[in-house]
Amino acid sequence: MLWLIKRRESALPQLLAALDTVRQNLVECRTCGNVDTTDPCGICADPRRDARALCVVEDVADLWALDRARLFTGRYHVLGGRLSALEGAARRPDDRPPARTGAGRGIDEVVLAMNATLEGQTTAHYIAERLEDLPVRVTQLAHGLPVGGELDYMDEGTLAQALRARRPV
Ligand SMILES: [Zn+2]
Numbered sequence: 001m002l003w004l005i006k007r008r009e010s011a012l013p014q015l016l017a018a019l020d021t022v023r024q025n026l027v028e029c030r031t032c033g034n035v036d037t038t039d040p041c042g043i044c045a046d047p048r049r050d051a052r053a054l055c056v057v058e059d060v061a062d063l064w065a066l067d068r069a070r071l072f073t074g075r076y077h078v079l080g081g082r083l084s085a086l087e088g089a090a091r092r093p094d095d096r097p098p099a100r101t102g103a104g105r106g107i108d109e110v111v112l113a114m115n116a117t118l119e120g121q122t123t124a125h126y127i128a129e130r131l132e133d134l135p136v137r138v139t140q141l142a143h144g145l146p147v148g149g150e151l152d153y154m155d156e157g158t159l160a161q162a163l164r165a166r167r168p169v
Helices: 002-006 011-026 062-068 096-100 116-129 155-165
Strands: 050-057 074-078 109-113 135-139
Touching: 002 011, 050 096, 062 074, 062 155, 109 116, 116 135
Parallel strands: 050 074, 050 109, 109 135
Antiparallel strands: none
16 A cells, blocks of 8 residues: 555556456356356356356355355356345345256256355245255355354355365255
8 A cells, every 4th residue: 555655646547547447347247146357257158167066155255255265166146135134035135046046957056155144044044945846955055164254254274164064954
């Protein structure tokens, strides 16, 4: 920061222009909700990704945190909203995870990677219920995650462990 302040005349305009370019080029992937420079995003478009596994996360930061841990080889779905335990069913996360796992979509496993918070767990429970009748294995991150823990603040080792030890819902 100090570096920038010292060079505010020369470096700051360039930095702002660069940030603006990034902002203009970012789009939301219409398949998974990730934010990237392309739609579909790099993950959805990557043929090496396992199309049979879908990891559902609360927001984009969680997707990035999990993907940095490099253990999950499938694709993601960003809810972009979670069911608040306090607000009850008034504010529902979107219905796309069940839609994406419908018959003939080729998805075998849905990993619910919600935060270890009351809201996150309520959301996971809600989605698990909606997936009950579909022919998919529903798993959840093991909670070596601290209670109240938000995924994007977790170190990669903890995240990796939670993903490896995921269990059926
Ligand atoms: Zn995507």
